[in-house]
Amino acid sequence: AAPAGAVAFGVKHTEGVSVDVLFRGRAEPEAVSGTGTRWPLDEGTVLRFSMSRASSEVNDNKVRSGIPGVGPPQGENILPQCGIRGLQVTVSFYAEGGKPINQAGVFLTGVGISLDVDADRDGVVEKNSPNKASWAWGPEGHGAILLVSCDKEFP
Numbered sequence: 061a062a063p064a065g066a067v068a069f070g071v072k073h074t075e076g077v078s079v080d081v082l083f084r085g086r087a088e089p090e091a092v093s094g095t096g097t098r099w100p101l102d103e104g105t106v107l108r109f110s111m112s113r114a115s116s117e118v119n120d121n122k123v124r125s126g127i128p129g130v131g132p133p134q135g136e137n138i139l140p141q142c143g144i145r146g147l148q149v150t151v152s153f154y155a156e157g158g159k160p161i162n163q164a165g166v167f168l169t170g171v172g173i174s175l176d177v178d179a180d181r182d183g184v185v186e187k188n189s190p191n192k193a194s195w196a197w198g199p200e201g202h203g204a205i206l207l208v209s210c211d212k213e214f215p
Contacts, residue, residue: 062101063162066153070098073149076113077168082106098154109149114172179203 062069071092073079080089084104099105147168153161179189180202195203 063153065155066101066161067156068098068154068158069101070096070152070154071107071149072152073109074147076111077147077149078110078112079149080108080110082108098158101153107149107151109166109168111147111168111170114170115147115168 071079071081073092079092081092081099082089082105083099083102089108090099147170149166149168151164151166153163155161174187176185176187177189177192178185179191180186191202195201
């Protein structure tokens with residue numbers, strides 16, 4: 061929820077994050093460019109985040125403070141230029157007349173998921189095998205053989 065007295069908001073995000081603002085009654089979302097645009101804080105407004113890459117390591121989205129597990133020093137602004145290693149979205153809230161009220165930060169972690177198989181049946185699972193998309197029968201064939209359990213486990 062927005063802080064009391066907020067009538068507008070702005071969004072900043074790190075590289076690798078895309079943010080769209082969806083307004084009630086409009087068919088198309090508006091992309092957040094990071095140019096300092098402010099939008100009215102209307103009921104039904106939604107922020108949609110997406111990531112262009114998976115996280116490189118566990119907890120790579122934390123703010124660096126010099127002390128493991130601790131956020132930024134008291135009073136430090138949590139914005140992309142202030143030591144973010146991973147992916148972050150910062151929403152700033154403004155009162156009438158443009159006076160800043162507060163900020164909320166979202167730290168994002170993305171997990172890449174892929175079904176990798178031994179597509180050429182040589183005993184090695186490769187991430188980008190050219191034979192992954194097709195299948196050929198026989199001892200010289202290629203393509204994964206997946207054994208599927210189709211029996212009913214529970215009544």
